[in-house]
Amino acid sequence: MIVSTLLRQPRHLTPALLGPTTILSRSMADISVEHGRGAWKTYGDITSYQPGKFQIKTYNKISPIGLAKFPSDQYEVKEGDAAQNAHAILLRSHKLQEEEVNLTVRAIARCGAGTNNVPVARMSELGIPVFNTPGANANAVKELVICGMLLGSRKIIDGINHMYSLGEQGLAKERVEKDKAMFGGRELKGKTLAVVGLGHIGAATARDAEQLGMHVVGYDPMLSIENALKLPRSIQLTGGMLEAVKNADYISLNIPYIKGEGGTHGVIGEEVCANLKKGAVVLNFARGELVDSEAMKKHLDQNDGRYVSDFPDDLLWNHPSTILLPHLGASTEEAEDAAASMAAETIRDFLETGTIRNSVNFPATSLPNRPENSIRFTVVTKNVPGMLAHISEKFAASNLNILQQINQSRGNVAYNVVDVDTKGHEVVDFKEVQEKITMLEGVLSSRVIYGVPGTGYAKNVEGDYFV
Ligand SMILES: NC(=O)c1ccc[n+]([C@@H]2O[C@H](COP(=O)([O-])OP(=O)(O)OC[C@H]3O[C@@H](n4cnc5c(N)ncnc54)[C@H](O)[C@@H]3O)[C@@H](O)[C@H]2O)c1
Numbered sequence: 429m430i431v432s433t434l435l436r437q438p439r440h441l442t443p444a445l446l447g448p449t450t451i452l453s454r455s456m457a458d459i460s461v462e463h464g465r466g467a468w469k470t471y472g473d474i475t476s477y478q479p480g481k482f483q484i485k486t487y488n489k490i491s492p493i494g495l496a497k498f499p500s501d502q503y504e505v506k507e508g509d510a511a512q513n514a515h516a517i518l519l520r521s522h523k524l525q526e527e528e529v530n531l532t533v534r535a536i537a538r539c540g541a542g543t544n545n546v547p548v549a550r551m552s553e554l555g556i557p558v559f560n561t562p563g564a565n566a567n568a569v570k571e572l573v574i575c576g577m578l579l580g581s582r583k584i585i586d587g588i589n590h591m592y593s594l595g596e597q598g599l600a601k602e603r604v605e606k607d608k609a610m611f612g613g614r615e616l617k618g619k620t621l622a623v624v625g626l627g628h629i630g631a632a633t634a635r636d637a638e639q640l641g642m643h644v645v646g647y648d649p650m651l652s653i654e655n656a657l658k659l660p661r662s663i664q665l666t667g668g669m670l671e672a673v674k675n676a677d678y679i680s681l682n683i684p685y686i687k688g689e690g691g692t693h694g695v696i697g698e699e700v701c702a703n704l705k706k707g708a709v710v711l712n713f714a715r716g717e718l719v720d721s722e723a724m725k726k727h728l729d730q731n732d733g734r735y736v737s738d739f740p741d742d743l744l745w746n747h748p749s750t751i752l753l754p755h756l757g758a759s760t761e762e763a764e765d766a767a768a769s770m771a772a773e774t775i776r777d778f779l780e781t782g783t784i785r786n787s788v789n790f791p792a793t794s795l796p797n798r799p800e801n802s803i804r805f806t807v808v809t810k811n812v813p814g815m816l817a818h819i820s821e822k823f824a825a826s827n828l829n830i831l832q833q834i835n836q837s838r839g840n841v842a843y844n845v846v847d848v849d850t851k852g853h854e855v856v857d858f859k860e861v862q863e864k865i866t867m868l869e870g871v872l873s874s875r876v877i878y879g880v881p882g883t884g885y886a887k888n889v890e891g892d893y894f895v
Pocket residue numbers: 540541542543562563565566569624625626627628629630647648649650651652655682683684685692713714715738755756757758759
């Protein structure tokens with residue numbers, strides 16, 4: 429492997445580089461660890477790397493309030509390609525490509541709920557945790573769902589367009605009272621709303637709909653206890669989607685889009701459409717792909733229903749019974765600030781302490797603070813038997829004492845956090861231990877968290893050692 433001479437310079441820990449909570453013995457402060465960056469194919473321009481800072485790469489418009497959570501003395505935030513050696517990626521709806529995830533990237537955070545724009549399964553194979561921000565934008569979406577119900581019930585948009593056209597002709601005052609008969613509607617009170625997916629958005633929508641005097645039916649086969657406690661008392665839970673929608677005047681979809689077998693692609697298809705009540709309004713503020721456009725068109729052509737969606741649709745965009753919005757659900761100041769802040773805090777926690785929360789592919793993992801005179805290793809492995817024992821053996825072989833340790837797994841990934849005693853080790857070659865552990869079969873990557881931003885990461889890239 430060709431490695432830049434400059435970046436091969438071992439970096440020495442000095443008190444100035446240590447975080448406020450990092451306490452290392454004097455001898456440990458002299459231990460050098462190779463934190464250079466290899467010249468890998470997808471690596472990019474190594475000259476833009478700033479030692480001693482975590483680099484965050486962003487896509488989309490991310491709230492400055494969220495980005496301010498990254499202290500500028502420890503982090504640099506750059507947009508898209510300007511960030512060549514990112515340690516973490518922060519994004520909203522940008523469709524992330526694998527090529528945009530350099531070997532340096534340790535984590536990805538979606539400022540929002542849906543992670544279908546991130547290749548999550550591939551990231552799991554590469555040992556990269558993907559995070560989201562559960563609930564951070566739910567209120568914003570819920571408010572727009574309520575707005576969608578009103579738009580679908582009253583001819584508000586037609587009325588606004590009509591006023592514009594009358595205004596242009598100078599006829600508004602003369603014609604309004606006569607013409608308004610064209611724009612009659614119906615009320616929400618007393619009607620039935622079916623909420624499909626009772627998560628953060630669905631539960632909040634159900635609650636507010638009850639307050640509006642609606643009868644609420646809900647369907648969620650994986651309803652969490654946390655969300656069940658938020659549901660209105662009067663909600664009627666059903667055991668299936670068809671049962672939920674069949675008597676509903678409004679149907680709100682609030683489920684994730686999941687591709688593939690057993691997923692949610694086109695869940696609103698011919699069968700569901702055939703079971704919709706006459707005049708039913710389908711609200712899709714979840715993802716466009718959940719609705720089979722052909723089936724919906726056929727349904728709208730033959731029935732008196734409406735489709736209100738927050739997503740583009742090449743077939744339905746100009747259908748007279750459709751109202752489409754340009755993905756505005758989470759576009760409020762409050763939601764953008766909350767989602768970006770939560771994502772930034774989650775990434776900081778992971779980069780600085782190894783903690784995992786709000787991940788969609790890694791197990792929730794949290795260890796108490798690193799004890800004094802210890803170094804924290806985190807190791808990402810395939811979820812196969814024996815890994816923990818092999819890792820522990822490597823520490824033992826180097827005469828290193830494990831002070832505390834946690835091993836968690838989820839799907840094909842296992843995550844280990846190990847705090848190792850540094851006392852009594854005048855010269856311990858942590859670099860060597862890290863390399864031995866990282867190159868164990870089944871290990872994907874490792875980090876040594878010293879408190880020096882951006883350092884101590886190593887990857888096992890199909891048998892090659894990347895540091
Ligand atoms: N329009 C927007 O701007 C916007 C904003 C936020 C979220 N969203 C979309 O809304 C979705 C839901 O967001 P959330 O914050 O409520 O997420 P959430 O994870 O809190 O809730 C999703 C719920 O759906 C349930 N569910 C999953 N599959 C289901 C199925 N097949 N049938 C019924 N229930 C099912 C889950 O058990 C969960 O309770 C997101 O995945 C995202 O795609 C859109």
